[in-house]
Amino acid sequence: MTASPAEFEARLRQIGAERYHDKHPFHHLLHSGGCTPDQVRAWVINRFYYQASIPIKDAAFMSRVEDPALRRAWRSRIEDHDGTDQNEGGIARWLRLADAVGVDRDYVASKQGVLPASRFAVDAYVRFVRDKSLLEAVAASLTELFAPKIHAARIEGLLANYAFADDNSLSYFRNRLSEAPKDVAFGLAWVLEHANTAEKQDAAAAALIFKTDVLWAQLDALHAAYVTPARIPPGAWQPGTFLRAADT
Amino acid sequence: MTASPAEFEARLRQIGAERYHDKHPFHHLLHSGGCTPDQVRAWVINRFYYQASIPIKDAAFMSRVEDPALRRAWRSRIEDHDGTDQNEGGIARWLRLADAVGVDRDYVASKQGVLPASRFAVDAYVRFVRDKSLLEAVAASLTELFAPKIHAARIEGLLANYAFADDNSLSYFRNRLSEAPKDVAFGLAWVLEHANTAEKQDAAAAALIFKTDVLWAQLDALHAAYVTPARIPPGAWQPGTFLRAADT
Numbered sequence: 001m002t003a004s005p006a007e008f009e010a011r012l013r014q015i016g017a018e019r020y021h022d023k024h025p026f027h028h029l030l031h032s033g034g035c036t037p038d039q040v041r042a043w044v045i046n047r048f049y050y051q052a053s054i055p056i057k058d059a060a061f062m063s064r065v066e067d068p069a070l071r072r073a074w075r076s077r078i079e080d081h082d083g084t085d086q087n088e089g090g091i092a093r094w095l096r097l098a099d100a101v102g103v104d105r106d107y108v109a110s111k112q113g114v115l116p117a118s119r120f121a122v123d124a125y126v127r128f129v130r131d132k133s134l135l136e137a138v139a140a141s142l143t144e145l146f147a148p149k150i151h152a153a154r155i156e157g158l159l160a161n162y163a164f165a166d167d168n169s170l171s172y173f174r175n176r177l178s179e180a181p182k183d184v185a186f187g188l189a190w191v192l193e194h195a196n197t198a199e200k201q202d203a204a205a206a207a208l209i210f211k212t213d214v215l216w217a218q219l220d221a222l223h224a225a226y227v228t229p230a231r232i233p234p235g236a237w238q239p240g241t242f243l244r245a246a247d248t
Numbered sequence: 249m250t251a252s253p254a255e256f257e258a259r260l261r262q263i264g265a266e267r268y269h270d271k272h273p274f275h276h277l278l279h280s281g282g283c284t285p286d287q288v289r290a291w292v293i294n295r296f297y298y299q300a301s302i303p304i305k306d307a308a309f310m311s312r313v314e315d316p317a318l319r320r321a322w323r324s325r326i327e328d329h330d331g332t333d334q335n336e337g338g339i340a341r342w343l344r345l346a347d348a349v350g351v352d353r354d355y356v357a358s359k360q361g362v363l364p365a366s367r368f369a370v371d372a373y374v375r376f377v378r379d380k381s382l383l384e385a386v387a388a389s390l391t392e393l394f395a396p397k398i399h400a401a402r403i404e405g406l407l408a409n410y411a412f413a414d415d416n417s418l419s420y421f422r423n424r425l426s427e428a429p430k431d432v433a434f435g436l437a438w439v440l441e442h443a444n445t446a447e448k449q450d451a452a453a454a455a456l457i458f459k460t461d462v463l464w465a466q467l468d469a470l471h472a473a474y475v476t477p478a479r480i481p482p483g484a485w486q487p488g489t490f491l492r493a494a495d496t
Contacts, residue, residue, distance in 0.1 A: 018482065019482040025479065116461035116464065116465050117365050117469065119372075120368040120369045120371075120372040120462075121365065123368075123372055123375075124368040124372070213481070213482075213483070214364070216364065216482065217364045217365045217469075217481065220365060220473075221469075223479065224468055224472035231273065231468065233461070233465065233468060234460070234464065235461070
């Protein structure tokens with residue numbers, strides 16, 4: 001039976017309540033100040049791969065959209081990450097965080113040393129958006145519903161617990177506090193309008209679950225590789241390497 | 249500079265010596281008898297996803313090959329896994345292993361409960377073969393070079409340490425002892441012939457490294473989820489569930 005838009009929105013929000021990565025132990029460790037400098041660096045290096053892939057994902061989405069109005073509404077996501085004349089963009093802001101935690105920004109930007117499991121998870125998301133229905137692609141983006149809360153907690157936790165944290169290094173997260181709600185208001189309304197059968201609602205819910213898996217798997221890989229008992233896969237970043245010149 | 253075929257083969261074998269998943273601690277645990285029944289079941293459930301995806305990968309490869317002779321040489325890989333009138337095939341044999349370790353074979357075959365990180369890694373392999381050059385696709389299959397040793401060690405270790413292990417339950421591995429060398433002799437000769445520039449040799453070596461990452465990431469996910477301190481991701485198989493009716 002097709003749920004009402006309000007019921008279906010509640011179902012989507014419940015997925016976040018149960019599966020969003022704010023519940024992962026790595027985030028508790030990070031936000032509470034429990035991470036070593038190298039663990040913070042490992043997070044910055046690996047999460048960069050996700051950041052850098054988001055505009056590729058959004059371009060893949062737009063390449064499949066026939067409706068100019070939908071493409072126009074989506075375009076700001078790419079601008080937010082890649083930048084404009086007036087806005088350096090989220091990728092550049094993430095590299096300022098890399099500077100602040102003392103890891104070489106060129107190494108981070110090179111994407112070498114990223115955990116294979118992070119790559120596989122992020123690439124799965126890009127491919128999902130390339131291959132699945134537009135409804136599933138938009139629904140997968142709705143993890144942004146749950147992001148402002150984690151970004152606010154992260155800013156507060158990092159500022160309280162780490163010397164590297166200041167307005168400059170955390171500018172990525174401050175910007176997302178205003179960007180994400182704008183994107184997700186559009187995405188949520190679009191999904192509620194287009195998921196107009198029970199079958200489409202099931203597909204959209206499954207897409208959102210898939211996306212929570214993508215986020216969770218990245219933290220699982222990070223935790224397994226760099227938190228005791230650490231088990232770093234062959235070829236991945238080794239603690240203490242590729243530090244900023246000023247820090248070595 | 250282009251290496252000679254013998255030098256290039258040595259380079260490929262060195263990748264296996266450094267990165268093949270026989271070095272992963274989960275395999276040591278499994279082969280030495282250190283796994284609990286539920287840890288063995290988790291391995292059987294997750295590795296099934298890889299087994300079931302291999303013929304899909306091989307069909308994707310063949311769909312891109314113009315040369316009938318190459319397709320004909322490759323076809324037996326699909327037969328080995330999917331079966332023929334005379335041969336039940338590797339997927340059916342893997343389900344006999346599922347029976348033997350006491351997990352419900354329908355649950356295993358459903359692929360529910362597979363760790364998202366295993367899915368992402370295996371799907372990355374299927375996509376790699378679909379998207380990259382034929383040379384890279386064949387080179388990625390060359391982890392089979394290193395497989396007979398691990399299969400022999402596995403048969404010996406499982407027989408010595410687990411009550412479920414017998415000729416019936418381990419028939420998958422016994423069959424691979426003869427199938428894999430046949431496949432890899434062809435694949436290795438093909439790669440050595442076609443990787444005839446330094447650039448192609450680098451691409452083939454990178455493809456083999458990629459494939460070792462795919463295998464390693466599956467065991468990392470298994471280890472993180474089911475070996476102490478276990479951290480099972482949302483939605484993945486929970487120990488003690490979906491056991492064979494006779495065992496519950």
